[in-house]
Amino acid sequence: MSAPHDHLYLVVVGHVDHGKSTLIGRLLFDTNSVPDGKKERIEAACKAEGMEFEYAFLMDALLEEQAQNITMDTTRVPFRTPRRQFTIIDAPGHKEFLKNMITGAASADAAILIVDANEGLREQTRRHGYLLSLLGLKQVVVAVNKMDLVGYDEKIFARIRAELTEFLGKLHVTASHFVPIAAKHGEGLVHVSTHTPWYHGPALLEALEQFRATPPIAGAPLRLTVQDIYRFDARRIVAGLVEAGSVSIGDPIEFSPGGKRSRVKTIETWPAANMSGPVGAGLPVAITLDDELFVERGQIGAPPSALPTEAREFTGRVFWLHAEPLRVGDTLPLRLGTQEADARLVAVSRVLDAVTLDASLAPATEVKRHEVAELRLRVRRPIAFDAGGKIPALGRFVLMRGRRIAGGGVIDSAVQPDAGRDDTLPVTPASRTTLLGHRGAVIWLTGLSGAGKSTLSTALEQRLFRAGILPAVVDGDVLRAGLCQGLGFSDTDRKENIRRAAEAALLLAEAGAVVITALISPFRADRQLVAELCRVRGVPFAEVFVNAPLAECERRDPKQLYVRARAGQIPKFTGIDSPYEPPLAPTLELRTDLEPVEQSLEKLFTLAATLARESDQLFADSGSDI
């Protein structure tokens, strides 16, 4: 495969001072990729600063780098040979700049691993080798540099080759070639050095020309990463990236996590007229669906017959970049594709020394900066992924600390919730929490008839469900038609009505649901009783005052109750001839007359999600079930 567009992204890694920047500078110079005058300008600058000219300065642009003689950050520079277009991603070797090396190497197709013949394998030679394998880079050529300093000694070259071959073999990485070079003098780059007649392989550039650009995955089922939903007109356009497979009009498509299914109705394009497909792997796409599904960012579109894995727990390998270690029990935002969810580090099964590849035998409690570890993560709601490198983009993730990417990793396998559990153990509140990913709670909406309780409870139910939280609604009207049949509107009956509603809500909450009650519940004393019941049973409780003035409720009058009450047809109607005692200190007050329902809903959702998830008991059972 050597089509003219076959553009190769190349990363150069290796130990500090083994000659990466010199090699790159020399490659640029020898392929005529340096603009006229640049070398002369740098020579003049070096003279001004009293430094010897180095080819490395062709790459190192920033003042600090020239001063300290180390490359500070990832740089990309294009160069071409008659046969190939390349972009070099220069990743620095200084230990503290590992993040830049990862940033560069993660997007490369192939790597040059450079080793100083004089020094042999060093710490970063091995560490970078390990990271190349973790990043999935399998095309590697080894440049054994500074051969001039060891008298072009074949034995030294052979020893380094043997040592590195063994190390890379353990990582399932095979170097395509080991090339002896002296970058400073341009030997072994374009042509094999005349000083190494014992070497019969290709020069470095020839070796690079043999690599292939990483092709998009062919033959895999569709994986459409949803980036956003656009509503520029009345339609909902699902925009995203085809990570694998292809998509055409009429294709059945299911969105994970969640499992909503439809068919592709149109493929939206600009400036050309809309097309029918297929849109293949690696391309952006914008589609509409046959049904007005609620699809959201983070979901993955796939054929119903070949869905990605959905799970809340998985094992994987990570590399850690943040100064603050990753500790067992830490909860951090995890991003995979466009999905984002909080993940908790459940266990570290072993920390690998990336230099010796020795594993610590005892499980560790933390992963320090620049360490690599095998671990188990639990996400607070199900995520969709493809483990084991089948579709790389959907099997790797990053962990955030603050606003920064703190580490990255690959998923090895999903852990199903019941695997390895003892099924004779009793079901406890904690095990329910483990199963659902949240605990139960009671969100008690109180307010006048027509204030918006039913509307909000239904909307919140949908919102929670979409967020992966199990909701349940206890509605006053429904209760009165069933559980509370026969109760009237006397103070005693109202009190009994509330008590039954509270008991029903508690049963559901103890089973793990986040319960939203929609009852007028006009009396303070009754509501206090509910709060007390919840406290005794250990169920989180929030009182929400759905507040609209009587005049507004009467204007709305969705069930025409006020009209009938005013006409004397409904005796003891709250607000008309029976009092409403507003809460004195509600957890939340929603002025439904002043703000749109979406705004009230967001406040309500935040409260409910917080109650359900922010609990010190949330993962209290992790010791027993892992």
Next chain:
Amino acid sequence: MSHLDELESHSIYLLREAYHAFGKVGMLWSMGKDSNVLLWLAKKSFTGHIPFPVIHVDTTYEFPEMLEFRAWAQQHYGLELIVHINTEARARGIGYETTDPVTVTHELKSVALQQVLGLHKFDALITGIRRDEDSTRAKERYFSPRNAEFEWDYKDQPPEFWNHFTTEVGPGEHVRVQPLLDWTEIDIWRYCDREKIPLPGMYFARNGRRFRSLGCMPITKDVPSTATTIDQIIEELKVTRTSERAGRAQDHHERNAMQKLRAKGFM
């Protein structure tokens, strides 16, 4: 999938991520070739819409032909266009007639940009810079944070890989989103050719000269050229030994001028 398809796909991914991640997005537009590719990619990303304002930082030293193009393109694409001039600096007498080009660039471009950012409270600015233009730009991230003082901390840039970026900022900070980083000058021309993207006529040779890069009138020089078509421009670029911004005086006024300008907020 061709190399241009790959570049286009990744740029569209970045534009969509930026639009999703930030509350107030603005896109810089200089009417130059890269800027026009950026407009085009935005149109493609959002199925024919550009759902954010387009900002032209007008130095008052613009070529008249570029201003004509600006008016035409605004109409043609239906742009929500913000034109901003640092009138305060001009009133103080800052200009190429009196001041060195680095100071003028800083005042009329970087400071002007800071003003327009503060005025509209943008938390993300989409720019059309490319890594191959300049060695300091080569070190950029796709999503590159700037602090409230507008400074670029190039010594401690956040990691960025596997399509995950810096998408949150603190108060007063913003992120430069740079979808064209991976594109080269030749890629830009090939894409303009493939997509038939409208461009200012000054890029094409007239009387044996053309502009390779367009900036302020007093400090932008044309180059000898006979290229009147994109094909001819590409053939010229394949053999050229001078850098693209060689005709832009402010870059070369003193040693490391670009680095100093960029650390203080220049694109």
